[in-house]
Amino acid sequence: MEVKEGKMVIRVAHSPDSDDAFMFYAINHKKIDTKGYEFVDVLSDIETLNRKALEGEYEVSAISIHAFPYVADKYALLSSGASMGDNYGPMIVAKESFDPSELKNKKIAVPGTLTSAFLALELYLGTKDFDYEVIPFDQIIKAVKEGKVDAGLIIHEGQLTYQDEGLVCIVDLGKWWYEKTGGLPLPLGGNVIRKDLGEEVMKEISEILRESIKYSLEHREEAVDYALKYARDMSREKADRFIGMYVNELTVDYGERGKKAIELFLKEAYEKGFIDELPEIKFV
Structure with a gap:
């Protein structure tokens, strides 16, 4: 475990997106008490973070809920x-x-x-047997426009900008899941923490991250200002809307509704053979 100037270094790996930047604003700008820990941002796209989590690379990481069964031996869900x-x-x-x-x-x-988007697509289609090509998330809209593929599965801010590019929505998987489950949210990403840090450290870091999210929600304007540099040319209005979609009361705490959604999402995936094992889901 790296120690810097007497402080335990906690690498927090997340996507270079406005919603993640918004979440960690208070930590990065020392707006809250970080209890003697040195937090270091590591930015990478979500699929790379999923792969790194398989190796137990970072102390804290954003991952897709789809990836959690494969890393549950090393990580707990915050x-x-x-x-x-x-x-x-x-x-x-x-x-x-x-x-x-x-x-x-x-x-x-x-x-x-x-990605959870891919697992949701498998559940929607009811099969693993379909034609797909893995393309970096920020190049999918371009690939669709250029006719390299027939359709694209878009995540992040593409959900708010695809119409500006002249594209149409065939299926909104979040809407489909909500209707199918009688009103549950579609679990997409979560933060995980490495179990080898020990219970006490895990709980302290969990509380710090929760306080960071709460601070940004309570000081929205300044946190959005910071997050704008990660908004990939979105207007402030669209960036604020996108942040509101993915940083809200469910982000502060899953609650019973959020936990139920994760359990059902992974259970269905396991029963249909889209994931190999169903882990015990432990929240810190």
């Missing part, structure tokens, strides 16, 4: 930091509208096979 699509979520977009039943016969660009 009870804060969730990204949930509450009647909205990853979308399948295309240049022209077509019936969703045709998706099984289309080539779909996906942002990674360990």
